[in-house]
Amino acid sequence: MFEIKCPWCGARDESEFTYGGESHIARPDPAASSDEVWAEYLYYRTNTKGWFRERWRHTFGCGQWFNVLRHTATHEIKAVYKMTDRAPEIEP
Amino acid sequence: MAARKPSFRSRYSVLSLIRNALSYHDGWAQAWRSPTPKEAYDVIIVGGGGHGLATAYYLAKNHGITNVAVLEKGWLGGGNTGRNTTVVRSNYLYPESARFYELSLQLYEGLSRDLNYNVMLSQRGLINLGFSRHEMDLFGRWSNALQLSGIDCEMLTPAEIKKLAPLIDISPSARFPLHGGFIQRRAGIARHDAVAWGYARAADAYGIDIIQECEVKAVRRDRGRVIGVETTKGYIGAKKVGVAVAGHTSVLTEMAGFRVPLDSCALQAFVSEPIKPVLDVLLMAGLVHVYLSQSDKGELVIGGGSDAYNSYAQRGSFSTIEHTVEALLSLFPAFSRLRLMRQWAGITDISPDRSPIIDKTPVENFFVNAGWGTGGFKAIPAGGWTFAHLIATDRPHPLIEPFGLDRFRTGALIDEGAAAGVAH
Numbered sequence: 383m384f385e386i387k388c389p390w391c392g393a394r395d396e397s398e399f400t401y402g403g404e405s406h407i408a409r410p411d412p413a414a415s416s417d418e419v420w421a422e423y424l425y426y427r428t429n430t431k432g433w434f435r436e437r438w439r440h441t442f443g444c445g446q447w448f449n450v451l452r453h454t455a456t457h458e459i460k461a462v463y464k465m466t467d468r469a470p471e472i473e474p
Numbered sequence: 475m476a477a478r479k480p481s482f483r484s485r486y487s488v489l490s491l492i493r494n495a496l497s498y499h500d501g502w503a504q505a506w507r508s509p510t511p512k513e514a515y516d517v518i519i520v521g522g523g524g525h526g527l528a529t530a531y532y533l534a535k536n537h538g539i540t541n542v543a544v545l546e547k548g549w550l551g552g553g554n555t556g557r558n559t560t561v562v563r564s565n566y567l568y569p570e571s572a573r574f575y576e577l578s579l580q581l582y583e584g585l586s587r588d589l590n591y592n593v594m595l596s597q598r599g600l601i602n603l604g605f606s607r608h609e610m611d612l613f614g615r616w617s618n619a620l621q622l623s624g625i626d627c628e629m630l631t632p633a634e635i636k637k638l639a640p641l642i643d644i645s646p647s648a649r650f651p652l653h654g655g656f657i658q659r660r661a662g663i664a665r666h667d668a669v670a671w672g673y674a675r676a677a678d679a680y681g682i683d684i685i686q687e688c689e690v691k692a693v694r695r696d697r698g699r700v701i702g703v704e705t706t707k708g709y710i711g712a713k714k715v716g717v718a719v720a721g722h723t724s725v726l727t728e729m730a731g732f733r734v735p736l737d738s739c740a741l742q743a744f745v746s747e748p749i750k751p752v753l754d755v756l757l758m759a760g761l762v763h764v765y766l767s768q769s770d771k772g773e774l775v776i777g778g779g780s781d782a783y784n785s786y787a788q789r790g791s792f793s794t795i796e797h798t799v800e801a802l803l804s805l806f807p808a809f810s811r812l813r814l815m816r817q818w819a820g821i822t823d824i825s826p827d828r829s830p831i832i833d834k835t836p837v838e839n840f841f842v843n844a845g846w847g848t849g850g851f852k853a854i855p856a857g858g859w860t861f862a863h864l865i866a867t868d869r870p871h872p873l874i875e876p877f878g879l880d881r882f883r884t885g886a887l888i889d890e891g892a893a894a895g896v897a898h
């Protein structure tokens with residue numbers, strides 16, 4: 383159980399949000415991609431134990447998508463940033 | 475095939491029970507040794523859960539490979555195997571899955587005898603509950619598919635369900651009016667620790683080293699092939715390494731330099747205070763996200779869907795508990811006064827199609843057994859059986875050919891979302 387600080391609405395309970403999985407996955411050009419590349423894009427994930435960049439949507443609030451940098455073992459949140467922002471660096 | 479028998483230091487039987495009772499139970503031999511690791515092994519299995527231990531056992535029993543170590547970072551069965559709600563069944567929709575899980579159920583049926591260890595399999599029947607005409611249509615299709623796969627199953631009316639589970643609310647005013655369901659009578663539950671311990675003891679009896687508190691920290695490779703692992707107990711060499719670490723699969727494959735199509739999520743379960751017998755079948759309600767059974771101790775064992783986000787924290791989100799309890803009370807208003815006694819979570823490895831991955835990997839002699847997600851307890855015997863076959867022969871067992879990594883490239887997914895989404 384944790385709170386997420388929506389960039390538009392402020393801190394709200396986790397249950398107001400929908401999870402969108404790993405962030406910053408670039409869609410390759412389907413016409414120019416091999417099956418391997420396409421499978422990598424669709425299915426393969428980093429699934430990090432530690433600091434993880436991921437997407438959330440404030441479904442039961444403003445409805446906006448945004449990014450979160452969260453630690454998957456402690457749930458600590460280090461950054462909340464917009465979809466078009468650059469990915470923050472992860473210091474070990 | 476080596477049919478050598480394991481040599482137990484003491485075989486469990488009524489006679490041994492009486493003999494040991496006479497000496498005040500001081501004379502029981504330890505169920506397995508706690509050896510210090512050797513310098514190297516033919517096969518190292520990472521992960522001392524059900525799948526790792528079963529794999530070690532079948533390497534010895536079916537393939538005569540006994541120079542094997544199982545490395546476990548904590549204690550045996552301390553992962554999902556010891557945290558699960560122990561539903562054992564084979565009613566999966568697709569023939570590939572049905573075949574595999576049916577072998578597993580059949581192995582379960584003979585397991586206590588095979589391991590000389592009582593795994594307390596109780597085939598009390600499992601009912602899937604349907605709450606709309608559409609769900610009943612789906613169940614009709616599902617049970618036809620099962621019967622074609624030779625798996626026992628019957629459709630039930632609400633009245634027949636009420637007979638088997640008298641406390642369920644089937645009135646028209648119920649929050650979710652019951653339309654019917656289907657039952658697999660051979661489904662049931664087993665004792666989770668006993669499955670881990672039974673396989674451990676039987677593997678140990680073949681001379682396999684089971685090493686607890688030994689965490690794998692790095693995977694050492696030489697020209698694309700695995701040669702050993704760095705552990706908290708030092709470096710251990712290996713000709714082959716098999717990984718069976720459930721929610722930590724991605725962590726292990728990252729050590730070996732590649733990714734897998736898995737996400738790790740917490741799955742919770744909880745038990746109520748013990749009450750008199752009220753439920754002697756298992757019930758599963760996929761629509762409202764709850765399933766339950768009653769343990770021999772009288773506790774209701776309750777589970778639901780997994781937490782919605784990636785997590786390696788072995789504790790769950792409160793909103794999932796709330797959601798699950800709401801669903802439970804909509805079916806059983808009579809349980810509203812019960813108190814929950816314990817709650818816990820395990821980290822499950824969820825694949826895109828909810829089907830397992832048992833395969834070779836880009837690193838030579840490095841194999842994975844994963845993707846069991848929320849439903850791999852029932853798969854332990856067949857998972858171990860087929861993973862041992864893959865490691866021993868370098869070729870997938872025919873039953874797991876469809877469950878390789880290549881399916882994500884070809885698109886031949888085995889989408890068991892319905893059979894393994896909420897249902898474990």
Ligand SMILES: Cc1cc2nc3c(=O)[nH]c(=O)nc-3n(C[C@H](O)[C@H](O)[C@H](O)COP(=O)(O)OP(=O)(O)OC[C@H]3O[C@@H](n4cnc5c(N)ncnc54)[C@H](O)[C@@H]3O)c2cc1C
Pocket residue numbers: 520521522523524525526545546547548549550551552553554555556557558559560561562688689690691718719720721722741742743777818819820821822846847848849850851852853898
């Ligand atoms: C709450 C809950 C309910 C469930 N209910 C059911 C059910 O009703 N029916 C069903 O069929 N399935 C169920 N499951 C799923 C089932 O528990 C798992 O799929 C199954 O137990 C997986 O077994 P395993 O041996 O692969 O993994 P685990 O039992 O998790 O074993 C993996 C082991 O690897 C060890 N490990 C991890 N990293 C390392 C490392 N670096 N070095 C050494 N060791 C390491 C861990 O400590 C762990 O002991 C449930 C799971 C949960 C969490």
Ligand SMILES: [Zn+2]
Pocket residue numbers: 388389390391392440443444445446
């Ligand atoms: Zn918002």
